[in-house]
Amino acid sequence: MVPYLYKMHMRKFLLFGLLLVSMLSACDKDDNDPAPGERPDERLEKTLGEYKSQLVSAEHGWKATLFPEGGAGYSFLFRFLENDRVVTLSDISAAAATTPLESTYRLKAGQQPSLLFDTYTYLHVLADPDASKSGGEWGQGRSSDYEFSFEEVSPDSIVLTGNYNGSRLVLVRATAEEASNYIPRINEQILAFEGINNFSLYFKQLTIGGQSFDIKVNTTLRTITFTYDDGSGVKSFTTGYYYTLEGVRLLQPLQIGDLTIASFNDLEYQAAQSRVDVTVNGVTGSIREASKPANIDTQLARAFYNNPANGTYWLTEGFVVEGVEDAFQLSTLPDFSLLVYWPKFDDVEGTPYDLMGFVFGNSIRYGPAAVPSFPRDGRIIFQELGMLGEVPAEHAPIIEAFTKQWTDPEGYYVVQTSPSTYDLVSAKDAKTWISFE
Amino acid sequence: MNIKHIHFLFILLAVSLFSACSDEDDADTPLPDLGGETWVNGPVDSWLYENFVTPYNIEVKYRFDKYEVALNRVLSPVREDKVIPVMETIRKTWIAPYEQVAGETFIKSLSPKQFVLVGSAEYNSNGTITLGTAEGGRKVVLFVVNDFDPKLETEVKQMLHTIHHEFAHILHQNIMYPEEFKRITTDYTASWNDFSLADARSRGYITEYARSSPDEDFVEMISIMLIEGKAGFDAIVNNAPEPAQPLLRQKEQYVVRYFKEAWNIDFYDLQAKSQAAIEAL
Numbered sequence: 001m002v003p004y005l006y007k008m009h010m011r012k013f014l015l016f017g018l019l020l021v022s023m024l025s026a027c028d029k030d031d032n033d034p035a036p037g038e039r040p041d042e043r044l045e046k047t048l049g050e051y052k053s054q055l056v057s058a059e060h061g062w063k064a065t066l067f068p069e070g071g072a073g074y075s076f077l078f079r080f081l082e083n084d085r086v087v088t089l090s091d092i093s094a095a096a097a098t099t100p101l102e103s104t105y106r107l108k109a110g111q112q113p114s115l116l117f118d119t120y121t122y123l124h125v126l127a128d129p130d131a132s133k134s135g136g137e138w139g140q141g142r143s144s145d146y147e148f149s150f151e152e153v154s155p156d157s158i159v160l161t162g163n164y165n166g167s168r169l170v171l172v173r174a175t176a177e178e179a180s181n182y183i184p185r186i187n188e189q190i191l192a193f194e195g196i197n198n199f200s201l202y203f204k205q206l207t208i209g210g211q212s213f214d215i216k217v218n219t220t221l222r223t224i225t226f227t228y229d230d231g232s233g234v235k236s237f238t239t240g241y242y243y244t245l246e247g248v249r250l251l252q253p254l255q256i257g258d259l260t261i262a263s264f265n266d267l268e269y270q271a272a273q274s275r276v277d278v279t280v281n282g283v284t285g286s287i288r289e290a291s292k293p294a295n296i297d298t299q300l301a302r303a304f305y306n307n308p309a310n311g312t313y314w315l316t317e318g319f320v321v322e323g324v325e326d327a328f329q330l331s332t333l334p335d336f337s338l339l340v341y342w343p344k345f346d347d348v349e350g351t352p353y354d355l356m357g358f359v360f361g362n363s364i365r366y367g368p369a370a371v372p373s374f375p376r377d378g379r380i381i382f383q384e385l386g387m388l389g390e391v392p393a394e395h396a397p398i399i400e401a402f403t404k405q406w407t408d409p410e411g412y413y414v415v416q417t418s419p420s421t422y423d424l425v426s427a428k429d430a431k432t433w434i435s436f437e
Numbered sequence: 438m439n440i441k442h443i444h445f446l447f448i449l450l451a452v453s454l455f456s457a458c459s460d461e462d463d464a465d466t467p468l469p470d471l472g473g474e475t476w477v478n479g480p481v482d483s484w485l486y487e488n489f490v491t492p493y494n495i496e497v498k499y500r501f502d503k504y505e506v507a508l509n510r511v512l513s514p515v516r517e518d519k520v521i522p523v524m525e526t527i528r529k530t531w532i533a534p535y536e537q538v539a540g541e542t543f544i545k546s547l548s549p550k551q552f553v554l555v556g557s558a559e560y561n562s563n564g565t566i567t568l569g570t571a572e573g574g575r576k577v578v579l580f581v582v583n584d585f586d587p588k589l590e591t592e593v594k595q596m597l598h599t600i601h602h603e604f605a606h607i608l609h610q611n612i613m614y615p616e617e618f619k620r621i622t623t624d625y626t627a628s629w630n631d632f633s634l635a636d637a638r639s640r641g642y643i644t645e646y647a648r649s650s651p652d653e654d655f656v657e658m659i660s661i662m663l664i665e666g667k668a669g670f671d672a673i674v675n676n677a678p679e680p681a682q683p684l685l686r687q688k689e690q691y692v693v694r695y696f697k698e699a700w701n702i703d704f705y706d707l708q709a710k711s712q713a714a715i716e717a718l
Contacts, residue, residue: 082477083477083479084476084477085477085479102517103516103517104476104479104500104517106476106500116501117514118500118501118502118514119499119500119501119514119515119516119517120513120514120515120516120517120556120583124513124514124556127511127513128513128556128557129510129511129512129513129557129558129559129560130513130557130558138560139510139511139560139561140511140560141511141513146501146513146514147503164503164511
């Protein structure tokens with residue numbers, strides 16, 4: 001397991017060996033071998049061979065969980081074949097869970113003996129630098145791996161570490177039964193939990209034993225944010241998660257006093273009630289939709305207002321209404337590119353006002369101006385001031401509808417969705433929201 | 438340096454002199470990963486052997502090997518089922534027209550000896566992506582193979598654009614194009630990607646990237662003329678702002694003359710055959 005040393009030895013052996021051969025003219029060289037036994041490259045070859053036969057020996061394949069360095073976790077079922085091919089199922093998408101994909105693998109000595117998945121399969125989606133495939137960053141993907149070194153090897157389990165990003169891949173030998181139902185059963189858990197995506201209201205509340213948490217789940221990136229009040233104020237906690245046969249497991253448990261939440265088990269989606277039943281530590285609870293948050297960080301509205309991600313402004317694509325993106329159809333305006341929300345754009349008689357600028361091409365053409373207010377309950381409310389710039393008559397209906405929503409007198413609850421992204425959620429009914437980055 | 442060299446030679450010589458009686462030893466003991474890549478060949482490997490190695494001595498490397506590509510970039514391997522469609526398209530639309538116009542030896546002697554296929558694009562820090570690279574006329578790396586669809590003309594053209602571009606580099610690395618080409622337009626810039634296609638065209642460049650340097654300009658001209666055909670290229674020129682049109686025409690003439698004088702190839706014939714090959718897909 002110290003391959004760098006192997007390589008050094010190998011070189012010395014070669015030189016040394018050549019010298020001896022030349023001096024002693026070894027006709028019967030076996031007797032004169034200065035260090036009898038397997039050569040380093042033979043040992044390496046043997047190690048790789050052993051790893052391969054172990055991988056292939058699992059006739060029902062291996063259950064696997066990949067933890068990309070970028071967060072969350074994904075399940076796989078790999079069946080390694082003798083002819084350097086591998087058949088994969090995964091919980092990464094509904095299609096991947098039902099359609100086996102065959103690709104190639106190799107065992108190769110790099111810096112360490114490594115397992116390489118050297119043509120594309122479901123595992124590579126997470127490492128794909130094309131953000132439209134991985135859901136991660138352009139040029140980066142989800143910071144995952146497809147070339148791994150062997151860390152720990154026992155007869156029924158293998159732990160590997162990604163050579164590039166250090167992701168972790170854990171393989172456990174599967175049974176005949178698991179070969180056919182492991183991924184489908186995981187997929188059932190996903191379908192149950194992702195029932196929350198069908199809720200029509202923005203807010204989701206997890207209630208266990210009388211305690212309520214606001215949760216915000218990104219089911220694409222598999223991250224969850226809990227917002228709760230621990231008695232000393234409103235706090236937030238975000239972690240990745242993955243699925244097990246029992247339900248959802250958090251990468252880092254949420255710890256509040258004596259309470260630890262490490263997983264949601266016994267998931268059941270009750271579509272008619274817009275509810276997902278769960279158990280946490282054996283206690284029954286549920287995730288329901290809600291029209292307002294249970295715990296509000298009253299500082300958040302001002303934090304949003306005062307710290308635009310782009311220096312002086314925020315960018316957004318408009319309102320989502322009951323799950324329908326761009327509900328006011330701004331994208332139908334010719335040349336429209338996006339909206340710029342510019343807090344403190346200017347002031348009238350000492351009162352600062354904000355601009356919601358409509359950008360066409362790459363310049364702001366017009367937009368409603370509004371004066372923000374911050375009630376103590378944590379909302380932000382925009383009071384209409386007027387229109388800056390000229391709105392063409394044919395744009396007017398869309399702009400009026402948009403402005404009416406933007407300056408709704410009940411205002412918005414502010415939700416932080418990542419260090420530099422926020423959602424504003426209509427306080428009227430929580431069916432309308434707008435995301436800023 | 439020299440001393441080491443002599444020392445080493447001496448040892449080798451000694452071996453050959455004294456080890457005469459151990460000639461059954463296999464001198465070719467395979468060292469792991471030093472004897473080339475080995476794996477169990479599948480249908481893709483046999484297809485590539487029959488269609489690229491045997492006739493053209495071109496190796497197509499499709500199994501991901503990080504040492505063939507930039508180590509500091511995130512890339513993804515190819516989908517196996519994309520390999521044959523991509524390479525078949527390349528054979529029909531790139532190799533075949535050259536064979537017909539320039540004869541078989543032309544492509545055999547000048548083609549890159551290795552194609553490396555990569556599934557994704559290579560993402561650069563300036564917001565651009567790399568679709569292909571050529572190294573010293575020997576190796577061409579083709580990116581975004583996973584998005585290839587032989588039924589989509591845009592995809593075929595993009596792939597072919599890359600190949601024609603890289604192959605044209607090989608041509609001018611063998612025989613340089615005339616100096617005067619570099620002086621037709623002179624506002625080449627490293628920040629070419631900050632300008633739109635319309636802007637590039639108005640300055641007499643066929644693409645945005647053509648503006649990055651005379652070499653890129655020359656090979657972009659060749660590539661666009663071959664993938665768009667005569668009619669397509671004429672349409673581009675005629676739609677360009679008037680002052681730019683003679684510049685593009687002048688560049689076209691340099692390309693045609695270069696093919697004739699350097700390689701004895703009738704460019705318009707090659708252009709017509711390339712078009713026919715794309716349309717026949």
